[in-house]
Amino acid sequence: MADVALRDVVKRFDEVEAVRNISLNIPDSEFVVLVGPSGCGKSTTLRMIAGLEEVTEGEILIGGNVVNDVPPKDRDIAMVFQNYALYPHMTVFENMSFGLRLRRTPKAEIRARVEQAAKILDITELLDRRPKQLSGGQRQRVAMGRAIVRNPKVFLFDEPLSNLDAKLRVQMRTEIKRVHQKVKTTTVYVTHDQVEAMTLADRVVVMNGGRIEQIGRPHDLYHRPKTHFVAGFIGSPAMNFLPARLQPNGEALMLRLSPELAFPVPPAHAARYRPSVGKDLIFGLRPEHITEPRGEERDPRYEFSMTVDVIEPMGMETMVFFTVHGKEVCARVEPTAAKPPGQPIRLYANLNHMHLIDPATESVL
Amino acid sequence: MTAAVAEYPRAGGASLKRNRRWALFTSYFFLILFAIFFLTPPYYMIVTSLKSDAEVAHLASNPWIIANGVTLEQYRLLFRETDFLIYFKNTVIVTLCVVTITMVVSVLAAFSLSRMRFWGSGILATGIFLTYLIPDTLLFIPLFQIVRGLGLLNSYWSMVLVYPTLTVPFCTWIMIGYFQSIPKELDEAALIDGAGHMQMLLKIFIPVALPGIIAATIFAFTVSWAAFVYPIAFLFSADQQVLTVGTVTSLIKADVYKWGMLMAGALVAAAPPLIVYAFLMDYYIAGLTAGATKG
Incomplete structure (x- = not known):
């Protein structure tokens, strides 16, 4: 586990500035949700933390070390994607153990860790199935299992519930919170759904137009918004x-x-x-x-x-x-x-x- | 009102059934028509290859049936008296080499063109496809110079060199489409899991894109097995000849056609592609249509 810090981070795609000078400190074990409308820069920020996008300016630190030039595999992070990104030709077990096998972890340890993660997520009976034989919710659990099994310093979630129907989304939301309470890994979670942000987060970061509008506990954002945007964005129906x-x-x-x-x-x-x-x-x-x-x-x-x-x-x-x-x-x-x-x-x-x-x-x- | 509502679906149902029956009837009619059209030549070849020379040459006999008994004489002569087996062996060597070279080059090229962002990759991908559009009847003249310059004239290894100019562009193009249809998140997940580019290709892309790879393999196989222009231009002696040209040149002597052996040779030559297609047809179709829509 580790803390994550962003210092004056800027991301430019040619002329377009997607992320504008943001700074953020995420202490160890905290669950932080980046929320905002489409194109606000939240996913880009997450992808920079993951190492999937280069940082144009500023620094990103994981566990106190600057990781700007560290490739994703050496950042000790795990990411859950919106469309699950499960390897379709591998079984659930193979999907979950892929990262460990690449790191040449001993077979007995791989089995133990996969089984433990499967138990946490209640997917033990699905280990021999392939992704196409699973429902949306089960696939999302496997994607989470693949992240848990690696025991990373930081979990990154990129709109993981957007592809699920409304009922399943609520169930999986609780599931994610339950898992975080068990494993206590520092988590950065991106969503455009303010209800998801409010229910999951220890702290919510509201983003708009590449900038951070406000950082705060869900209760504070709701009752003491600092800007017009936050006041209108948080709460359903809107203010x-x-x-x-x-x-x-x-x-x-x-x-x-x-x-x-x-x-x-x-x-x-x-x-x-x-x-x-x-x-x-x-x-x-x-x-x-x-x-x-x-x-x-x-x-x-x-x-x-x-x-x-x-x-x-x-x-x-x-x-x-x-x-x-x-x-x-x-x-x-x-x-x-x-x-x-x-x-x-x-x-x-x-x-x-x-x-x-x-x-x-x-x-x- | 109730009666009208109750009757309406029944009338609709009957009309649907009638429509379906017509659709089925028309489908079967045309399918049978096309099956007859396409199966007539192979039938004619089989029948002719099982006849004796005397019966083939007899103008009064019916060419569609075997009147004087089935004989394997044509096949025996083909294998014993001609260099057919040498042509066959040469073709197998050339095809295996061409398919291997094509797949290695085009899978690597397609992976880098579809996934690695570098300057000019888009133009390069289009350029590769454009080279496929130049017909081999135009290319064989400059290629003749190159092959001669390399000292490979009248050697089947020249085929191993020139066939990939046809197969690599098209296979790369198929593979680019296939790789592009693989969600970007899959390589990002692999990257985070700790895979390098080569591991990503071998452990994720190739297994996921297998139908596309098989489609490309079949294409490369068919092209190198059936090519005619290059061997007729570059190969002269029987020991270097491949099936397509070898069968024709050794069994047609001026105006003398050894029809029985020609048909037997054509059938034996068609067998390997037939077997490959029969086993891999589903993959071939899946591969050619993949990436056409966002799946």
Whole structure:
């Protein structure tokens, strides 16, 4: 096991800068997820750690050693690919033992290590099969087994669950977490699925346009996003954004969202937001903080009525979509409180969880 | 409404069945037609090779049947009285060498052109294919100079030198397509597992691309077994001659055709390709169509 560090890493493909000066420290045993939209540079970063792409500028360190010029086989890493990349002409046993055989590991040890990995992944009975005789989930387990068996310093996962159906993806997600809890190997995991990132990671690295937007624990990213992008990217359904303006209201502040809709800013936030009075801002509030009025201690000043555009029943709760000043907004209400489209609905905005974003800097105030 | 709904699929089903019957009938009709068309020449060869010279020469006899009894005399004469076995041996040596050289060169070339990024690799790959488009009837004149310069004129080793000019480009092209259809992640996985380029080729690429390699092998085999222009241009004496030209030159003397022996020789010469094709046909088709679509 080892720690991984990236220092001012840049990757250029001809004129295109895919990764722009990123720095990241991953301590030993940590599970870090790189997440971001397509083309954000997350896979390129992972491939540079693996040694499959050359680093244009900067340094990559594994276990304290600079590995920029070390070939992949000497970095002591193992990688799981999106399309499994199992050798189709080899059995599961041969696939898992290929790396060990190339390193001339004694046969008895190979068998012991493969069997142990197979036991961890519950694939002992598949050892004699070929990849084409396996289901998608089984293939992904074998790909993980091939990585575990080598007992590497670092595990690299490149969108390993993208080819699986939704149900299997959830199962395999748990499986990956279970394996990491057992083997405790430093892991770098790439995905575009923010749910996967939130559920798996010790720390999440949100990337956009080749840069790191924010690094943090899942809880911190969700509740304290630093940028407009992170606020919108993390969370499903995504955070609602509306143009807004702060107006002074005596000692307090008013948040105006449309000519008809304005809320008092909770006193806890007022001091922080006071310097932004009069500026054009973006107001952000997650759907779960717009609900039907609940409980006894609610403040009637945060209640408002809207006409329902669309409803999406999810079982446990119902998503209600409505429009504020031409922008679509989503609320999460109890199924019994939902109203059919075209009907008015009474809602409550919990502004204790509000975010205000400066559109000029794209940062959360 | 219910009745209409219930009847509709039945009517559709009947029409589907009728369509299928027609499709089957048409398929069988044309398949049988083509089978007759393509099997007539070999049948004619077999029948003629099993007749005596007297019966072959008898103008009044029916050429499609053996009227005066089956005889293996043509085969006996072919093997005993002509240099057919020498031609056969020469062809086997030339073919084995050409197939080996072709496969070694084209597998290595295709691997490097499809997987190693280097300057001009794309143009080089196209260039290799373009050389295949130059017909051997044009190439044999400059090649004659080269072969003579090397002192290999009238030696079957010259065939080992010149046949690969036909086989290597095409086989390389087939193999490039095949190797390119192998997912890139497979070599990356092997690279991380600790394989070098040679190990990657031997342990991953060749086993995975086996259908393509077999298709290329069959092609190289067929070309060197059946080539006619180069041996007729470069080989003169019987002891150096190969089957295609040897059979024709020794059994056709001016306007005298030894039809029985010619047919027997052609049949024996066709046997090895026939056996190779029969066993490897599935691989051949899989190899030629692989890489056509993203699998």
